[in-house]
Amino acid sequence: MAEEHSQHEIEKDEARKRYEFKKSLERLEEKEGSGTELISLYIPPDKQIYDVTAQLRDEYGQCANIKSKQTRSNVQSALSSILARLKYFKTPPPNGMAVFCGAINVGGDKTDLESIIVEPPEVIQTYSYRCSSTFELEPLKAMLDDKYVYGLLVLDRREAYWGFLRGTHIEPINGTHSTVPGKQRKGGQSSVRFERLRLIAIHDFYSKIGERASAAFLAEPNFFEKFKGVLIGGPMPTKEEFAAGNFLHHEVQKRIIGLFDSSYTNEFGLRELVDNAQEALRGVGIMDEKAEMSRFFKELIKENGAAAYGEESVRLNLEAGAVDTLLLSEKLRKLRLTLHCRNCGYEEVKTMQIEAGKKAKDLPHGYCPKCQSPLVLSKEADIIDELTELADASNTRVEIISEDFEEGSMLYSAFGGIAAVLRYPTGM
Structure with a gap:
């Protein structure tokens, strides 16, 4: 019980950090400067501070080439502010640091020099220095992306739909319809021949689903690191036939987490599938929040x-x-x-x-x-x-x-x- 409470405290702390991080990015995104006066500096944890300060001093000297006196003065003030703050760091923090500094427009042709240091929730991989009229936030925004995704697939013999579960968000991708004939044969056909043609049509439809859904799942960036598995939903025995037939690409097939009943096989069926897979998804953000x-x-x-x-x-x-x-x-x-x-x-x-x-x-x-x-x-x-x-x-x-x-x-x-x-x- 104590271990469960401790885990909940960790998750709560992570949620709070994510909320604060998201808010800080929103504040930074609203800030604007003139010309190329706002500096965005990303420092990885293994970067030597004295190397950074040496480059910033060099940048300060290069400011002499800036034609606009106002822009030159603002960029130099920002660089001086960053250099002053870096004096308090012998080494970067464990995940590195992002420094944002510049003359922010506050209205009425007035500006305020602001300097903000962000310690990100994940490691900064690449050193970068950029001047622009806005702060460069894409490397930090990428840290808000969900780190793991699940594939979702619902099907029967009439239609199929697939998509992703990203953290708490269900993302529908695409679907397809079949041309499988109903069980009632057309006049003039023998029952044996009709059933054989029907089974061929079902097999072809399963193959089409497997090919298209696999292509969507495998197109996920960093598939091998991020793709945690696939959930398959639908009526019996369709989903069981599909899973047993190895219609998915082998890298997706071996990641099947489970089969779950679902009455819908359209876009709404993806939501039903996630709801019915609660046990398999225990500990995943969306299920805890739904509960x-x-x-x-x-x-x-x-x-x-x-x-x-x-x-x-x-x-x-x-x-x-x-x-x-x-x-x-x-x-x-x-x-x-x-x-x-x-x-x-x-x-x-x-x-x-x-x-x-x-x-x-x-x-x-x-x-x-x-x-x-x-x-x-x-x-x-x-x-x-x-x-x-x-x-x-x-x-x-x-x-x-x-x-x-x-x-x-x-x-x-x-x-x-x-x-x-x-x-x-x-x-x-």
């Missing part, structure tokens, strides 16, 4: 169920220690602000939506209801951080739910991105 959302929906439809949703209700239940599992959408982009009045001491706390790239200071803070003086920001927190802290105080599990599947999307669109399974009904 948590299923618990919530089961409680929600009960007359006196142990479920709550919406920030106000969930917050009250957290403060009462009544929440068993807190469900938060990874799409949440809100801040919890504490505002006060310098004139009369009035204070209020409120939650506000924030756009990517914006800061708390960019939001309208309003006026004091007592003396009409402007309210001033005194404290801010990301709402996921703030609610997680509340949850930790009462030993509540926290699950960050992606929106790559139907129930996860509903958490954000229908319930505001905040819900909870309670320890007991509270009516709050």
Whole structure:
């Protein structure tokens, strides 16, 4: 039990890191400069810092060739800022580091020099230095891609469909229809000849499915590292005949994880297949998240169920220690602000939506209801951080739910991105 709890803590920590990493990339993506004034520097863990600083000093000298005085000054300021920050590093961190620095446009022909260091969740493989009007983020974005994929295939003798399961996202690819005749033979044909032709048509259809599905699966980049296996769904005995007939490419065939009943063999059948393969996919992100959302929906439809949703209700239940599992959408982009009045001491706390790239200071803070003086920001927190802290105080599990599947999307669109399974009904 302790081992299971420890594993859950590790997974929760990974989900939080992924959320924070994704947010940091969103903020960087919104930043723009003029010309080629923004510097993106990727340093692998085995790169010597003094080699990096030597190149940056050389780049500083090359700035003399930049015709625009403003651009020259901004690039040199960015290089000086990076050099100053690198003095604190004897060696790069274990996964390397990405440094982003430059004069960011803040409106009204004004710029702010910003310098951001990102320690990525995976190892940076290649050293690179780039100047542009935006930051180069593709190497970091690639780290958000799902590392493992599963092939999905549903079929009967009429049609077939295939696709991928990537983390929590089901990706339909393509399908095909058969020309296999029904069991009722046409007039004038002997039953033996008709059945022989029908079996040939079935075999040809299975061969076509195997060829096309295998081509799609084998086209997956880094197939041998990323492709974990294939799930096959459909009615009996079709899926069993197909699997036994070795119609898939041998590299895909040997990776068959299991056969699962499914009544649909179209695009919707891929979702049914994933649902029916829960045991085989235990521990895969989508199944764990589906299980948590299923618990919530089961409680929600009960007359006196142990479920709550919406920030106000969930917050009250957290403060009462009544929440068993807190469900938060990874799409949440809100801040919890504490505002006060310098004139009369009035204070209020409120939650506000924030756009990517914006800061708390960019939001309208309003006026004091007592003396009409402007309210001033005194404290801010990301709402996921703030609610997680509340949850930790009462030993509540926290699950960050992606929106790559139907129930996860509903958490954000229908319930505001905040819900909870309670320890007991509270009516709050």
